[in-house]
Amino acid sequence: MATKTKDNDLNDLLQKYDSFINLKLKPNLKTVLDSRDELYNTMSDYQKLKSQIEMIQQGEHKELKTMVDLGSQFYAQAHIPDTTYIYVNVGFGFHVQFTLDEAKAFIDKKERRLQSSVDKYSEEADKIRAHIKMVLEAMAEALDPSRID
Template sequence: MMADREKIEKYEHFLNEVLKEDLRCVLEERDKLYEDIASHSQLKQTINCMNESPVEEGLCTQVDLGSNFYVQALVPDVSHIFINVGLGFHVELTLEEALTFIDKKLGILNAKLSESTKKSAKIKGQIKFVCEALGELQGLGKCKRA
């Protein structure tokens, strides 16, 4: 009887401290990937709009200075843009180069998203397996889902 109680405690600890924490981290990573994909898709759409209707006199826009404080800005030359390529580096690219970069980046982000989804499904399966094992040890049947 004491051995069963120790097994139950080990399984509960593994479930709550390891598996659920791993799942939380993977889901946070996946949410960050969704945000990155959305921002890159929005940038791609903006560049496509700029290509469809060329601007001769410059582009009037609003820039977020932080904390939702916006100012009016005039961009005289929209033929080149700066893109954050990672690690704090920004590269000046033409609009066509930027579209090529964004397409490649979206491919990478979507591959990472797919991998993250597989990881979360695997962890959820492990959680279900441990819950069923706990249920058998306790004689209950099933536990709450994650």
């Protein structure tokens, strides 16, 4: 009879561990990784913009024809009569007019700030992975028949 009670207690413990992993840790890990991926996408957009600015500066283009994404992958031709200034999304729905050099300086600062946030999310993801591993090891230890009761 005592063996059945121990088995039930062990099953309950393993079920709690499993629930903790699947209902708490894994969703938290997914949220952190999704947030980090979103920052990587933003960084990629800024890097593309910076390379386009450098291309404009190297070619010394005073005007430019380009394709502009109007949203949902719908593009239209655009004619830019003066490439002296550029409008950059600085966040929170605000766009600021910069010279090309000012825009590059802003992008460099923005990339450093985004990289710092990416690093924090990576550290958080590592901590969550460590918790998952620790819980899995606890489950394996609970299942080990050679453990002392």
